[in-house]
Amino acid sequence: MTSRHAPVIPPHMLDALARHGAGHLKSRAQNTLSIDQQFRQPMSARAKASIIHQNYPDSAPGAPARYIFDANQQTRLPGELVLEEGGEPPEDAQVVQAYEDLGATYRFFHDVMGRHSIDGEGMALLGTVHYGQAYQNAFWNGEQMVFGDGDGEVFLPFTRALDVVAHELTHGVTELTAGLEYRDQPGALNESISDVFGVMVNQYARGEDVTQADWLIGADLLAEGVNGKALRSMAAPGTAYDDPMLGKDPQPAHMDQFVNTRSDNGGVHINSGIPNHAFYLIAMELGGNSWETAGQIWYDTLTDERLASDAQFIDFAGLTMAHATQRFGQRVAEAVMNGWRQVGIGP
Numbered sequence: 001m002t003s004r005h006a007p008v009i010p011p012h013m014l015d016a017l018a019r020h021g022a023g024h025l026k027s028r029a030q031n032t033l034s035i036d037q038q039f040r041q042p043m044s045a046r047a048k049a050s051i052i053h054q055n056y057p058d059s060a061p062g063a064p065a066r067y068i069f070d071a072n073q074q075t076r077l078p079g080e081l082v083l084e085e086g087g088e089p090p091e092d093a094q095v096v097q098a099y100e101d102l103g104a105t106y107r108f109f110h111d112v113m114g115r116h117s118i119d120g121e122g123m124a125l126l127g128t129v130h131y132g133q134a135y136q137n138a139f140w141n142g143e144q145m146v147f148g149d150g151d152g153e154v155f156l157p158f159t160r161a162l163d164v165v166a167h168e169l170t171h172g173v174t175e176l177t178a179g180l181e182y183r184d185q186p187g188a189l190n191e192s193i194s195d196v197f198g199v200m201v202n203q204y205a206r207g208e209d210v211t212q213a214d215w216l217i218g219a220d221l222l223a224e225g226v227n228g229k230a231l232r233s234m235a236a237p238g239t240a241y242d243d244p245m246l247g248k249d250p251q252p253a254h255m256d257q258f259v260n261t262r263s264d265n266g267g268v269h270i271n272s273g274i275p276n277h278a279f280y281l282i283a284m285e286l287g288g289n290s291w292e293t294a295g296q297i298w299y300d301t302l303t304d305e306r307l308a309s310d311a312q313f314i315d316f317a318g319l320t321m322a323h324a325t326q327r328f329g330q331r332v333a334e335a336v337m338n339g340w341r342q343v344g345i346g347p
C-alpha cells in the first residue's frame with residue numbers, strides 16, 4: 001500500500017471527536033471515520049486512474065490542466081464538472097479556492113522544482129469539492145484530490161488551506177516517485193514530505209522567508225471555538241492543539257518520543273513530527289527561503305532512485321546529506337547533519 005487514500009486529518013483526531021464531540025459533532029465524526037474506513041480496502045485505483053485521466057488530457061509544458069468537480073454532498077467521484085482550465089468560475093468559493101490552490105501548487109512544483117505536474121508529464125489535476133455531508137477530511141486517492149466541507153464548528157471547508165491542498169497533491173508526487181509505503185517509518189516519511197511541501201507552497205505563495213513563516217499545517221482549517229492553532233506544528237510538534245473535543249496533539253519532535261502504535265497505519269501522522277522538525281531546524285539554520293536550499297535537497301532526495309519504498313528515517317536522512325553535499329557543498333551538508341542529529345537521527 002502506498003499513499004492511496006492519504007487523508008489529512010488523522011484518525012486520532014476524529015476518534016476523539018467521535019467520543020467527546022458535542023451533540024451532532026459525534027455523529028459527523030463517526031460518519032467521516034466510516035467513509036475513511038471504506039477506502040482502506042485495497043482498490044484497483046491505477047486501472048481506474050488511467051480510465052478517468054483519458055477524459056482529462058495532460059497539459060502543455062509550463063501550465064496546469066485543472067478540472068474541478070462538485071460532488072453535491074454525495075460520495076460519488078469525480079462528481080459534476082463545474083470548472084476547467086481557463087473557464088468561467090461559478091459563484092462557489094470552494095470551487096474557486098480549489099482551482100486557485102491547485103494552480104499555486106502547480107506553479108511551485110514547476111517554477112521551483114522544474115516538475116511539470118504530479119507525474120512530471122503534465123498529468124491533469126482533478127479536484128472534487130463538497131464531498132459527502134459535512135465530511136471532515138481531504139484526501140488523495142491515487143487519481144484525484146477530494147475535499148470535504150467540514151462540519152463548520154470544528155473543521156472549516158478544506159479548500160481554505162493552501163498547505164492542505166499542496167499536502168494532498170504532494171502525496172501524488174510521492175506515489176509516482178519514491179512510492180513510499182503508507183505505514184510505519186516510510187509512511188511517516190510520506191506524511192512528512194507532504195507537510196514539508198505543503199508549508200513550502202504556502203511560504204512561496206506568500207513570499208515568506210523561514211523567519212516570517214508560521215510553520216503550521218492547516219492553520220486556516222480549525223474553527224474559532226477550537227483550542228488550537230492548526231493540525232500540526234513543524235516548529236514545535238505536539239503543541240498544535242489541546243482541545244476537550246479533539247484531544248492533544250500527539251506528535252513527537254525527537255526519536256526518544258517515537259510512538260509505537262498500530263493505529264493510523266503505525267502512527268504515520270504522529271511520527272511524521274520527527275522528520276518535520278528536522279526539516280524546520282535545517283531550514284532555520286540555513287536561513288533565507290526554505291525552498292531554495294532545504295527544499296531542493298528534499299526534492300532531490302524524493303526523486304532519487306536510491307530512496308527505497310520501505311525507507312526508514314535514517315535512510316532518508318543519509319540521502320539528504322549526500323544531496324546537500326552534491327548540490328551545495330560541505331557547509332550546507334553540515335547544517336543538514338546537525339538538524340537530523342537534533343531529532344535523534346544519524347551518527
Ligand SMILES: [Zn+2]
Nearest residue numbers: 006007008194
Ligand atoms: Zn497526508
